[in-house]
Amino acid sequence: MGAVGELVLETRGLTKDFRGFVAVGGVDLKVRRGTIHALIGPNGAGKTTVFNLLTKFIQPSSGAILYRGRDITRSRPADVARQGMVRSFQVSAVFPNLTVLENVRVALQRPLGTSFHFWKSDRSLQGLHGRALELLEQVDLATHRDTVAVELPYGRKRALELATTLALDPELLLLDEPTQGMGHEDVGRVVELIRKVAAQRTVLMVEHNLSVVADLCQTITVLQRGTILAEGPYAQVSTDPRVLEAYIGVPE
Amino acid sequence: MSVPGIQESRTAWRLGIITPGRKRAFFIAMGLLGLALPLAVYPVFLMNVLCMALFASAFNLLLGYTGLLSFGHAAFLGSAGYVTGHVLKAWGWPPEAGLLAGTLVATLLGLVIGGLAIRRSGIYFAMITLGFAQMLYFLAVQLPFTGGEDGLQGIPRGTLFGLVPLDRPLTLYYVVYAIFLLGFFVIYRTIHSPFGHVLRSIRENEPRALSLGYDVDRYKLVAFVISAGLSGLAGSTKALVLQFATLTDSHWHKSGEVVLMTLLGGMGTVMGPSVGALVVVTMDNYLSGVGDWVTVIIGSVFVVGVLAFRRGFVGEALHLARNFPF
Ligand SMILES: Nc1ncnc2c1ncn2[C@@H]1O[C@H](COP(=O)(O)OP(=O)(O)O)[C@@H](O)[C@H]1O
Ligand SMILES: [Mg+2]
Numbered sequence: 001m002g003a004v005g006e007l008v009l010e011t012r013g014l015t016k017d018f019r020g021f022v023a024v025g026g027v028d029l030k031v032r033r034g035t036i037h038a039l040i041g042p043n044g045a046g047k048t049t050v051f052n053l054l055t056k057f058i059q060p061s062s063g064a065i066l067y068r069g070r071d072i073t074r075s076r077p078a079d080v081a082r083q084g085m086v087r088s089f090q091v092s093a094v095f096p097n098l099t100v101l102e103n104v105r106v107a108l109q110r111p112l113g114t115s116f117h118f119w120k121s122d123r124s125l126q127g128l129h130g131r132a133l134e135l136l137e138q139v140d141l142a143t144h145r146d147t148v149a150v151e152l153p154y155g156r157k158r159a160l161e162l163a164t165t166l167a168l169d170p171e172l173l174l175l176d177e178p179t180q181g182m183g184h185e186d187v188g189r190v191v192e193l194i195r196k197v198a199a200q201r202t203v204l205m206v207e208h209n210l211s212v213v214a215d216l217c218q219t220i221t222v223l224q225r226g227t228i229l230a231e232g233p234y235a236q237v238s239t240d241p242r243v244l245e246a247y248i249g250v251p252e
Numbered sequence: 253m254s255v256p257g258i259q260e261s262r263t264a265w266r267l268g269i270i271t272p273g274r275k276r277a278f279f280i281a282m283g284l285l286g287l288a289l290p291l292a293v294y295p296v297f298l299m300n301v302l303c304m305a306l307f308a309s310a311f312n313l314l315l316g317y318t319g320l321l322s323f324g325h326a327a328f329l330g331s332a333g334y335v336t337g338h339v340l341k342a343w344g345w346p347p348e349a350g351l352l353a354g355t356l357v358a359t360l361l362g363l364v365i366g367g368l369a370i371r372r373s374g375i376y377f378a379m380i381t382l383g384f385a386q387m388l389y390f391l392a393v394q395l396p397f398t399g400g401e402d403g404l405q406g407i408p409r410g411t412l413f414g415l416v417p418l419d420r421p422l423t424l425y426y427v428v429y430a431i432f433l434l435g436f437f438v439i440y441r442t443i444h445s446p447f448g449h450v451l452r453s454i455r456e457n458e459p460r461a462l463s464l465g466y467d468v469d470r471y472k473l474v475a476f477v478i479s480a481g482l483s484g485l486a487g488s489t490k491a492l493v494l495q496f497a498t499l500t501d502s503h504w505h506k507s508g509e510v511v512l513m514t515l516l517g518g519m520g521t522v523m524g525p526s527v528g529a530l531v532v533v534t535m536d537n538y539l540s541g542v543g544d545w546v547t548v549i550i551g552s553v554f555v556v557g558v559l560a561f562r563r564g565f566v567g568e569a570l571h572l573a574r575n576f577p578f
Binding site: 055057076077078081082086087088089093094095096097098102105106107109110112114115116117118119120121122124125164168 | 441442444445446447448449450452453456457459460461462463464465466467468470471474478
């Protein structure tokens, strides 16, 4: 897999220009293996756009992305996901009319290699139920396995999304505001879950809740208007006068 | 963002009075009904219904289970009819080869049209499929072998596998019924396959499916090709039944009609499109005496049907059964 501490993800001069509006401008991001890395910054700073660029949902205007030392700047989104860099979405992304179990199972079924087999019965997927329930157990959703996802409360949907993402056993997990819209109880649960799953992988997360960031993350990158304003551990970043200035007047 | 009309699922959630045993019993009863029906009802009418039911079911694989609205499906129905008609009439091929040829051509057309359209979504996808269908319609009008405005008339039915002469309506009916069941089974199996589950995830949330590592365009393309091929099978069979292939089946009216049948019966349900086809073909058939008013009547039925039964006839019935007792 590679040693803890080496770079798992690196961007060089990553830039996205939306018809003249530079949403991300020359970002050099370095994410080290085995860490929980936070990407913070005021609304509109370009955090989600960075995620979209990293996962190839949009093409950069310039710059390069290296994942595990390989240039993936021109890769396709599904390829990036298959190589172990998996994202979640800022707005809850479940499969609304599938059951909780089916949501997780969709993620689990790809490694079976039968996902194009339209002639095979879906009974062949039943072998995945054990693993699916384990994943649901982690987010306390096992008892809701047959609930249609659309009927879950918002915080529970986000938990389901996290379980679905974890089903892929990603090497690098990109979480876009995983605790946003969650009740207090869910936040605590998700923080513990992230801490737990981060034991075997790298996490890059966008997070507005600074106490969560302080609690979880070793490295923090502060983004403002598409460029990196500051970077370092929480104690250093949180006392940086430029960061304070950027955050004052932008209550989150 | 719940989509009305999409409720089909194989897992245990909310089955209400629908038990697996009852479901099986229902399918067996329907199967037997299909065997007995031609003894009571005019077989050519029934065969027409079966062809349209297969067409709509194939269309529903895209609309109901993949979330793709094609507005050019007449292209597959129509061109397969012409191909089958031509090889049977001009080249004297046996019926099984004729059906195969039509289906194959529609499948290849699906690959080409799908390959070019699949990257677009929503209304753009609908418009590109319509555009291709219009081009094919133009070809159907211009090419010599289609017979232009008159169409291909007097297509011989021949002898199936050199053994079964298809001139008796009842014999033909059972052959058509077997073709329908085969096509229906392929669709049913596709829906309830590992592939079908990926399709459903794409329908439900395409970016999410992509982020899980599914090349969504490839899955959509395979679904499109299967749908086109089976629509072709429906068109080929129809040409064999009616012994003619005309411009009607390539016209964009047919592309609209199949949307109508699917919505009316219930998109995203296994049986819905067949029920919708039955309703529309019946109206077409028995109201043909009313002349131009038939479109107005069908239009009104559609409007009232969709307003009163948002999930379609079958969708509403399933909804009631799942929430039983009310
Ligand atoms: N597809 C797009 N087209 C044009 N502008 C966009 C697009 N996506 C994001 N932006 C703009 O880029 C900026 C950064 O957005 P985003 O990355 O979502 O910010 P954040 O996630 O940090 O709140 C915003 O001003 C937003 O309006
Ligand atoms: Mg954002």
